Amino acid sequence: MPLGPEISRTLDAGIRPRAEPIRRRTLVMLRWVALAGQLISILGAFWFDVGFAVVPALGAVAAGAALNLWMTANPARVTQFGATWQLVFDLAQISVLIGLTGGLSNPFALLVLAPVTMAATALQDRQTVVVGAATVLMISLAGWFAEPLQHPTLNLVMPRVLQLGHWVAILIGVVFFATYARRVASELATVSDALFATQMALAREQKLQHLGGIIAAAAHEMGTPLATIKLIAGELKDELQEALPDRLDLTEDATTLARSVDRCREIMRSMGRAGKDDLHLHAAPLPTVLDEAAEPHSERGIVIRTRLTSDLPPPILRRDPGLIHGLRNIIQNAVDFAHATVEIEAAWDRDTLTLHVTDDGPGFPPTMLGRLAEPFPVSRRSDRRPGYEGMGLGLFIARTLLEATGARLDFDNQPGGARVSITWPLDRVRADDRAALRENPRIGPESEAALTHP
Structure with a gap:
């Protein structure tokens, strides 16, 4: 029996278990790393006498830390919606920091590409579009309302034309990284589904072969008792004809019993024909x-x-x-x-x-x-x-x-x-066709369950 349509229906129905789109532990760990880098950057800028709104910047870092602590205290499963709003939150937090520290003049503005790349890799198309649109909106607002950096001796403000070029580069990066990551993730998911289907096909083939062996063993084991029943039925028929010649109904019952035994043997023989091949012809x-x-x-x-x-x-x-x-x-x-x-x-x-x-x-x-x-x-x-x-x-x-x-x-x-x-x-x-045959499967409760639920 071809397995293609059945496997396709299984995959389409989503029977295969799906993991979280992004593991909670991964989100928390990456956010802690990002927050540590942001804090080091703020302290480094302060050390080199770069003037900016330090307290609001520290507040943005604290907001990210608060979210991580909340996620640690509430270990619920991350859903597509939950992962989306967390990535949007990370975008907002990064955009606020960029706006407070020079806007598009800040070389760390490229970090806004990280959330949309993660979304394209792990989330569905709709959620990826939402995160991508949020990235474009937030980096645009951060560049428009940016607070320029101050320094006693250096001019840290990028010319407008270079800021525009930086903004365009970020927009191109959003589209490119999202498309590239989405394509790679889609291909990996396709291969993963196909390998899962391969495992299903092989598992069923092995199960059918094992089931065939059980059926063959059952046919072999039931051959003797069926032969005994047929022999006794024949003897009963002869004895009833001699002892009770007027009871034709009893003679017919014995004949029907013998025919039923023959029918059972035919059924078991037909069921076990393929099974015997699987049981004995390992080569x-x-x-x-x-x-x-x-x-x-x-x-x-x-x-x-x-x-x-x-x-x-x-x-x-x-x-x-x-x-x-x-x-x-x-x-x-x-x-x-x-x-x-x-x-x-x-x-x-x-x-x-x-x-x-x-x-x-x-x-x-x-x-x-x-x-x-x-x-x-x-x-x-x-x-x-x-x-x-x-x-x-x-x-x-x-x-x-x-x-x-x-x-x-x-x-x-x-x-x-x-x-x-x-x-x-x-x-x-190649196989060794002169090797000893293996034992027949034992007929027990597990085998009966397999015959009942193939």
Whole structure:
């Protein structure tokens, strides 16, 4: 069963746990560092006989310290709204200090870029816009209503034209740093979501394999009691026919019981067929692994052909859940965009195993070939499934899982379709098919719970 839509719904629904946008401890620590730097700057300016409104400046520093003490005393979770107003407060506090100490002539005016950069990294778009607008407004007011610095022998006032240039530079910095930080944060979040989805896919594949083993073990363990019940039912039928020939209803009941036992055995056999593969075939020939990866897509109207092109016997591979699920996603992608056929070509020698998965669809867009390592790249359109976003999360999951098994993936276009080439060092995927089998899973309360809640 393809996991792409289910994982997408999970991510869209926000089921993945989210942390605080900015940790309270981080906000408090950074603010203490900023306040310490502000206090040192005030004392240094006072030491060098620079005249400015010292008491109001110390009051602004005290306001920041008061907020930190309040946050320390009230350790509540920081929300998007809470982080936004704290960053706006920091902007206001810095802007007041800049206005009291020369305005745009103050070289520390660039520090107003710090809150908007933090907002672009950690907050949502709306909150980032709010912080950015507050930055532009407050630095403009600080420059307009600035109190000039005084010194007995030096002129510390920057010419108006340079102040204007400084103001423009800060505005450009707000836009540039916010956009750059936002882009980087967005890409990191995308990769994080994709890796989370990969973990979900692999965990489910492993769970299904374990569940298959439990079912196979259950079928094996119940075989003997079911056979005993059928034997006793047959003997009861014969004895009832001899002892009570007039009680045909009892004979029919015994016959029904025997048929029900046969039905139970058929059900357990069908449930345990795949489970036995998972339980016993920890190693399987290459064709078997390829058939298992392609099987969920074999009835979707596309012909899937497997071709082996080596003179050596097929290698025995480990039935690794990550390898099988990764191949399944590659094949699913080919089936999604194929017109009629998908071909899986396998070649190997004593050191290397190579698979080529080729479809007869429209191929990869040339502009997209360099981005297939990224999660959620530009979509590849399908004529068979209009609007389908087929070249995003599923392919990223496949690449991540297969590379974890030692594979190297290459994507290109062949005449008439797209091709994915997967190459392994054979030692990374080869298994010892003569190793002893592991024990069957025990059938107990935990196994019954797994069968009830797959």
